[in-house]
Amino acid sequence: MESPGGEKSNNSDGAVDPQQPENQPGFKDFVRIFHYADRLSMFLNILAFTCAIASGVALPLMTIVFGGFASKFAAFAGGSTDTGSFQSIVNEYVLWFIYLFVGRFVVTLTANLAITVSGIRTTRALRQAYFEHLLRTEIWYYDTAKDSSPAVQISTNATRINQGIAEKLVLVIQGLAMFFSSFIVAIAVQWKLALITLSVVPAMFVAIGICLTIDAPIEAKIAQIYSNGAALAQEALSSIKTVQAFSSQDGMIEKYDEYLAEAHEHAKKKLIPYGIMSGTIYFCIYAGNALAFWQGYRMFLSGEIDAVGSVFTVVFCTVIASTSINLFFPQIPAITSAIGAAAEFFRIMDKPSELDPLADSGLKPDKCIGAIEVENVSFSYPSRPTAQVLQGLSLSIPAGKTTALVGASGSGKSTMVGLLERWYVPTEGCITVDGTDITKLNTKWLRSQISLVQQEPVLFQGTIFQNVARGFLDSQKDLPYEEQRRIVQEACKSSYAHDFVQALPQGYSTYLGERGGTLSGGQKQRIAIARSIVSDPTILLLDEATSALDPYAERVVQDALNHVSSSRTTVMIAHRLSTVKNADNIAVVSNGRIVEQGTHEELIALQGNYAALVKAQNLHGSQERSQKEFSLEETGLSIAAESPLFDPTGDEKQELSDKSKSTDKRSIWGILFLILREQKSIYRHLFVIAIGCILAAGTHPGQAILFSKLIEVFTPNGEPKSGSANFYALMFFVIALGNLVAYTIVGGLCIMISQAVTRNYRSELFRRIINMDIEFFDQRENTSGALASNLLTVPNNIQELISVNIFVLLILIISLFASCGLALGYGWKLALVMIFAGLPILMGAAFIQLRLEAKMNDNNEARFSDSASLAVEAVSAIRTVSSLTLESDLLTEYSQNLRGILRRSMKTMITATTIHALAQSVDFLVMALGFWYGSRLMSSLEYTTEQFFVVFMSVLLAGQGAAQFLAGAGSITRAKSAGTFLLDLRDKVPRIRVTDENKDKGPDGKGGIALDNVEFSYPGRMSPVIQGASIQIPSGQFVAFVGHSGCGKSTLISLLERYYDPTSGEIRLGDQNIQNFSPKLYRAQMSLVQQEPVLFQGTVMENIAQGALSEPTEDEIHEAAKQANAYDFIISLPQGFNTPSGKQGTSFSGGQRQRIALARALIRRPKLLLLDEATSALDTQSERIVQAALDKVGKMDGRTTIAVAHRLSTIRDADVIYVFGDGKIIEVGTHTELQQQRGLYWQMCLAQSLDKSVEKGPEEI
Structure with a gap:
């Protein structure tokens, strides 16, 4: 609990000390993930790990059977065993292979199913805990934190973690179990030889340990940079209309590319460690084979080993250990990526919350009366601790009464809302409700007694x-x-x-839609x-x-x-004084202090600040009717006819959704070849990698030949063959050297090209999305949160495939064909039987598994996208969420979104894991068949020893490679989904874009604007919003659009900005249809100030400069600020124009944001100025000054100004006023002419008159 003064809360970074040292990412973060596993998930993990170990042990156990067979075969070849006995022994061994098949199938299926379910459950719990932490975090953290949009990280980081603790982890455990059990079996069979062979293992694990130690911090840093880039993207996409209005796409893309360049520089540091680690691992294993072969023969000659089977088992165990590397090594990047993602999660989750809205602590009175006392309160925002917003403010707000706060923009009125809502705590003084300091009240209880309507309303999807x-x-x-x-x-x-x-x-x-944008x-x-x-x-x-x-x-x-x-009890903050005139008490706030208090009449009698404000806002005084006597119905209009901007309903929504779905007709190979064809800059690297892949792929065929020689060398039928043994051992060492070179090249260069390729695609994705038509963003599935999440996950999935994975898979494919070719060349009969017994099953399993996993992946991504959008929307609107005490509801919704994922995908998951388990186990059946049929071929002397073992080992190693290929199916399906998203996006060509035909076509700055019978309906709606509008606006005129809310005024602004094109009719600038112009050159002639001003992260100077057509000077920025009446308040800030605006401009009040936005518009020096409620958030004094500035700049250089306004005081001097109703123009004229008509405009003016005691005569209006 904070002290009443709350000093602790207002450090420079809220609850977070930016200088606080952060722990380096490490394996501890990986282990910590499992703290979020519940009892069932832990049981499933233990079950999965146990079964994965059993699955990994199965193949080394096979070497015992294999070794025994080798001994029996040597005896048969040496003539000590007859044919009948040999066949009987073979049948025995065949049964053992079948037993191993059944056992491995069961444990592999169990392991994969258990780990998949556990992974989803654990990451679901982690997602929920992370989201809950974001909701628990105090508001000021979001104002000052350097973490960019932490909600965006939920989807991508959780996906990386899920891969690391589920699919990839079980492969690592299986591979490591296979690796270590191979040596355990070898030790059990011939301990001395096995220990000599094991001498290479420490070097291998030292290489892995060093690589992981170097890589984890780099991966965490890259993840943080990418999430910052995604936050920039989310901010831009959530305010896409502002971005496009100022043609800021290129600037945003440039900033995004800077993040990508920074990440790429860090990624380069991974090249050497990964290359060295890859080469060292494979060299050690194959060097161990050479050592085992050489030492084994020496021990055989000395009598320490009396059976060839022992040597064969030990050497074959080292071969199994080498193949196991292909199982776990490609997963290492995914594990380090999961560590980096987890570290990023925990870095944020470990930051304590000092104002927890879900905490049970604090008083919860049985009843709230609503009496508020503000006692000598001073306050500075955490982002600007030296600038006092409130200075000793005291105010009594009686229960059941209405108290109004009025005053200049930025005077501290809205700050009172933040203090009452406990978004912040005072630096001095206190606030009480019913006599109790609100810092002693339970936060949720307090907020549940309060309802807030903000200046910029936030609605949810x-x-x-x-x-x-x-x-x-x-x-x-x-x-x-x-x-x-x-x-x-x-x-x-x-x-x-x-x-x-x-x-x-x-x-x-x-x-x-998003933010209620419809x-x-x-x-x-x-x-x-x-x-x-x-x-x-x-x-x-x-x-x-x-x-x-x-x-x-x-x-x-x-x-x-x-x-x-x-x-x-009501607290009203208003600039329109007509809304507060009936308040029980009106307090005038100036520079953080209350300078006047009283009722409307009392303050008018004072003839002070308030009276001056009232006088400034009067539009019409001496009317012959009471203000309450008019009604809108007299005009023949119906408010019921108001139209939303976009209303996808029923089948229309489904149609929009269907259009966004992939046709699922793209193949992974087509996507992969397209990627390779497009990335010509990496061709020279690919050429080098191809050489490395070919070298590495020759390992399996070479091993098959050397193993056949092993049997020959150890067959006791003549003189010792030391020379042959040494030569074949040397060949194993040559294979080791070849792998050292090949995998060093492949491991290092793969990291480099994967980073380069995905950097290009990240940039392309953002460039394509940000340049899409506005109607693309109107679609339900294209929320800024979902799109920002895709910017992270889509390139990550492509990178996962084209990093080490794809080239290890390529090596396996080349090895598969080479091994099968070798087998067919040595003994086609046995080769055909073994190949066609196993490969069709493996290929069929691969096809089915890829299809099933692709389907499951697409479905899960769509469902996770919904939850990601919910999280991003909630954090973006955190003030609204906290005010409405929605934290628990949003957590429940988020949890429900996630819980359905596992249930709905279970059937597909079971089928896919069954297919996977079959593919991983079927090689035992192939071996059983190979032994059985091969033994008959040898018994009949149709095959020699060399033929049998070359064919058998070739097909066996080929089968192992094919099974390992299937182990990478998850990477393939995710890459297919990612590639499909990218290609689908390419197919969506925006209609409003720069083309070769219009790129040089822009307005000449002359001529007026004409709307000729314009009609418009928003996409997805048949009913028109604009109906037959025809307007002539000569160059240099000031034109106003007025009318009731929703009548189509802002829609016309959207058409003029070319967010949309008319359904029929045309809009001309000069004598040219605006559709003939380049959108960029056309928009360069205009500036827009919207009703809800949007600022971006960065300084005030950067935000204003965003509106300039070229790099502005500091003087030009200052001049624009002066014109917008923003200069004085900006320079009063401690950092002046270098003051950070905060996320979404939260460092400033609504009026201050609007003045900065106005400065951004004016620095553009537009020929056409579009003002959509440009002064709605300004106080009266600022409004008059800004309006005078607008009047002045509106007449500069023949500038045309079009203003949409509800505050009629801002447009009474317009040359022409168009009054809209139901999408049609119903009145046209000047202010005076429309007053005389006594129609809708006259009634609107009447509604804004304030007080007869300060009325002006009609001649003053």
Whole structure:
């Protein structure tokens, strides 16, 4: 629990000390992952590990059978065993092979199924724990933390961890079990020879240990860089309209590429360690074979070994140990990647939360009355600790009364909301609720007593009903659905949202996109208001709650708010003073202090700051009617006709979703060859790698020949063959040297080219996505979180394949064909029987397994994408989440999203693991058949010893290679899915783009804008939003669009920005259709200031400079800030123009963000200035100054200005005002002309009049 002053909370980095040393990633992080396994998962892990060990032991056990057979065969070849006895012995050994087949099939199936289920369950628990930590983390961490969008990491890091603790881990355990049991068997058979052979093992594991020690920190650093890049991408994609409006795609791509370049530089450090490790491992194993062969023959001659089977078993065990390396070595990068991912998870999870919203600590009074006392509170934001926002502020907020805070933008009004919500704690003073310091109250209880409507409303993906129901208290969540729906509808009626919701095709079941992007700003704000009042809160906080509403809607909603406020404590923050005039107490805040207090009438009588603000906002005074006597219906308009921006419903949503799905007709080989064809820069490296692969692939055929010679050398039928033995031992050593060279090349260069290739694809993915049409981002599956996650996982999956995996698989394929060719050349009869007994099964198993795993992988990725989107959305809107106390609900939803994955994929998983187990075990049946049939061929003297053993060993090693190829099926299917995503994205060519035909075509800056009978419907909706709009805007005019919320004003701005093209009709600039222009050159002529200003991570200077067409000077940036009335507050900051804006500009108030956004627009010096509620977040004084600046710059250089406004004071001097209703133009004229018409515009002006005591005459308007 913090002290009442909360000093501890306000260090420079929130709860996190940026200088705090961080532990280096290591194996401890890998072990820690298993702390998240529950009892069932731990049991499954133990079962899987045990079965994996048993599966690995099966092949070394086979060498005992094989060795025994070799001894019997030597005796038969030497004439000491007759044919009948030999056949009987062979049949015995054949049965042992069948037993081994059954045993290995069962344990392999069990191991793979158990580890897969356990891996999903463990990573699910880890995902949930990580997401829970993000929700528990205090708000100020997100303002100041250097971790970029930690929610984006959930999907990609969890996927890497799952591979490392499941599929890859069981292969490592199986391979290591095979490796060590080979030597254990060898020791049991001939301990002295085995120990001599084992002398090479320490060198091998020293190489592995050194590599992992070097690689884990590098991998963790690379993972962090990539996640930072993904955070940049997520920020850009979530604000894609701003990015495209300022043609910032190239700048964002450049920044993203800088992250990729940094990661690539770190990845280069992996080349030498991996090369040395790869070469050393394979050299040691094959050098051990040479040593065993050489020493074994010497011991045979000296009588220490009396049977060839002992030598054969020991040497063959070293061969099995060498093949086991191909099983576990390719998995090492996945293990180190999992360690890096886990370290990144734990680095964030180990940061303590000082304001835990889910903690049970703190007082929970039985009742909340709502009396608030703010006592001498001072406060500085953690990101700017030297700049005091509040300075000794004291304020009494009586229970059941309405208190309003007004004042200049940035004066500290919204900061009070953050303190009341306990997002922050004061540096001095305290805040009490009902006499209790809020730092002593339970955080969740406190927030459950408060409802907040923010200046920039945040809605979530889901239906309208679900969004409003987010405001339910725990007790309301248990009500029957019908009762919940009634409560939601009542809240929507009170917030003036019910009519437009009912008018939608799906009504309250209408799906809202990311950030509620399918609704207009006013519609979103009304839904947010409904959400805030649905719980009937004790305390209501309204932070510019009606700023996005048109005047009439504002008046109706304000009446509703006044009604619901009558019985509760209400704190209102407003710039539109018409919304606070009925407040019980109005406090004027200036520079963090309260300078005036009183009722509206009392403050007017003072003729001070408040009276000046009121006078500035009056539009119309002496009207002959009461403000309450007009109604929208007099104009013939219906609010129910308001249209959402985009409404994919029913079949239309399914159609959009279907379009995004892969056709599943792309082959992995086609994707792989496409990758290789495109990456011409790595061809010289591929040539060198190909040589290395061919060298390495010759190992198996060479071994087969040498093993046949081993039998000949040890067959006791003549003089000692020391010369031959030494020569063949030397050949084993030559093979070892060949592998040293081959795998050093392959291991090192594979890391390098995989990083280079995936760097290119990461860049291409981001470039393609960020340049997509806006309607691409409107689709339900293309949320910024899902796309940012794909930017990490898709290249990672491609990299997983084309790193060591693909080239080890290539070596196995070459070896497979070479071994089969050798077998056919030496003895075609036995070769054909063994090949066609085993390879069709293996190939069929490979095909089926790849299909099944691809299907399962695609399904799981889609489901994980939903959970990733939920996490990213929740963290991006963390203030809304905390205010609504949604943490527990979101954790439940997240958990439910993840829980269905295992259940729905179980059938496919069982089938795939069964096929895999069969493929891993079938070589025992092939060996049984080979022994049985080969023995008959030898008994009949049709085959020589050399023929049999060359054929048998060739096919055996080929089968082992094929089985190991199947072990990499997971990498192949993930790469196929990733490649399909990339190629599908390439097929989606944006319609609004720069082409060869238009790249040099841009406006000449002359001529006006003309809309000729423009109609428009959003994709997925048939009903038009704009109907037959025809507008002429001469160059240099100031034109305004007004009308009720959702009537199509902002849609016209979208059409002018070319976010979309008209359904029919055309828009011309000068005498050219704007569709003929390059979008980049066209947008270079205009600037946009949106209703909800978007800032990006970076400094204030960088954000303003983003709007410039070329690199701006510091003076130009300062001038733009002055024009936007932002200069004074910027230079008052400790870091001035170098002040970080924070994530989504959270370091600043709404008004400050809007002024910075305005400066960004003005630095562009546009010919066309588009203002979509450009001053809606400004206080009256700032608004007038900014408006004067806009009036001034609007007339510079013949600039045309088009403004969308609800605040009619900002557009009364417009040359022409267009009044919209139901997508049509219903009134046109100047302010005076429209006043005289006494239509809708006149009524809107009337709604914004404040007080008759300060009214102006009509001539002053």
